Amino acid sequence: MAPIEDPLLLLRHSIASGGKIIPTTSPDSSEEAPLSRATHLVFTDPARVAVPIDAPTRFTSTEGKAVDVRSIYFAWLNRDFAIPEYNAVATKLNEEMTGGATVHMFAFVERLVLFTYLEGAQEESEFIRPLPGDKDGAAGAGTAATGAASKTAPAASGRAGRGTLDPRLAQIYSGERRMGDRNTALRGIKPTDFSHVRKLAAPFVTRKPGAAPSAGVGASATLALNQKPARRPDPIILLSPSASALLRMSNAKSFLEGGRYTPPDHSSTSTMLHVSRLVKDIDPSRPMRFILVEGPEQFKPEYWNRVVAVFTTGQTWQFKNYRWSNPSELFKHVLGVYLGWRGEEPPESVRAFGHRVLACSVEKWRDPGQPGAETSRWRDREVVETIWKSIEANMRAKGWRKDAAPSSI
Known part of the structure; x- marks a missing residue:
């Protein structure tokens, strides 16, 4: 060898x-x-x-x-x-x-x-x-x-x-x-991975509306550099400005997003807020942002097509500046919601509005320092889910899509 x-x-x-x-x-x-x-x-x-x-x-x-x-x-x-x-x-x-x-x-x-x-x-x-x-x-x-x-x-x-x-x-x-x-x-420490560029380019690689797919393998989409992705309009919820309303601007977010009721702060001066909710039947990929206001004073005419719910105490003066000031006509177009105390009957005016107004009730507020006060709040989440399910059903019926609001309600 x-x-x-x-x-x-x-x-x-x-x-x-x-x-x-x-x-x-x-x-x-x-x-x-x-x-x-x-x-x-x-x-x-x-x-x-x-x-x-x-x-x-x-x-x-x-x-x-x-x-x-x-x-x-x-x-x-x-x-x-x-x-x-x-x-x-x-x-x-x-x-x-x-x-x-x-x-x-x-x-x-x-x-x-x-x-x-x-x-x-x-x-x-x-x-x-x-x-x-x-x-x-x-x-x-x-x-x-x-x-x-x-x-x-x-x-x-x-x-x-x-x-x-x-x-x-x-x-x-x-x-x-x-x-x-x-x-x-061209040796280096490791190969460079450019797969993240695909996500960055996705908003720009879209086919022009109405254009037929191009012939050939894959039928690649047109690069629309001058087009912006369609922005989805935000649905609007009107709250009651009445001082007797259980849901005001100060406590609406914690109730509708967090599922817990707290008394309103009457010293609050907020005029608009936003809450988010995932509406799976309309857009399962991203939450929808809802705008909450107490009055339509700043509304443009087309904003009314985005109103999905009106919270009311039954007082008709609330609808004075609405597009439909007559409650019977209003609730033919928009879902009504009444929130009261559990064990108390809704006012006669609310019952007169008919089935188009959803009547819900929460447990009466008790000082958190009192024994057993927190145990009664577990039902708040159930009430919130009932309200959201009714709002979502109304939105589907009115023609809401993930990228557009209905043209009329």
Whole structure:
């Protein structure tokens, strides 16, 4: 058996010349064995050389540790795998091996340097230590060229393409600077993932309204740079401005959003607020924002098409400035909601409005400091859900869509 040579040069030369590389269970065997049980790596070209499979090489990891022959050979066998796939097969091999042996899991940059070196496209690297006595680290290719005798040098074989090459010419070629390919020139820490750009471009890649899909594979959408996404109008809920109303601007948000009733703060001067609610039957992807106001003084005529509910105490003066000042006519177009105390009958005026007004009641307010005061508030959530279900049913009936309000109610 020929004396042991540098494993990296042996592997590089065998790849260039197409020689066989056989993992075996003994240095004299020629029967191929699984890497998990192999003890040697046998090279057949230019002469038969057996190298211990756990022998360290001149290739060092980012931690400064010498990588063994098995890890180098295993990485080359799986060079077409992406990093996650490579790590998976390496983990499986580690599980199959015994005695505490493991293969090194190469990082992206390590794999890139290793493969370009083994393919003959790179001579020097911070990961590859020079041969003993080699000051500039460039003698690797020259050693392979002279040690291969009548065979082609690894770096020169790709250039010559056929036949043998003069050793002196091979040494000259080995001193040239390799240009490499785009992988060696544009190497980095890891590949850049630009998948997030798809989400940023989605609002702009839309087909023009009324345009037929273009012919061809995929029928790609038109890039509408001058178009803005349609803005969904906000539904409007009118509250009662009466001082006797249980629901005012000061406590409406905590009640309709949080599901808990608290007495109104009559010193509040707020004139408008917003509450959010996910209306699954209209737009399951994003919550709808509802505008709450106590009067229509700032309304434009088209705003009335966005009114989805009117809270009332039964006092008709509330409707004086409404589009429909007659309650019977008003509640033909808009859902009415009355909120009173549990155990008390709604006023006669509310009952006279008919079934188009939803009558709800909450537990009477008790000072939180009193024993058992909090236990009575669990029904508030049930009342709130009843109100929202009625509002949502009315919105569907009036023609609300996720991107538009009805043209009339």
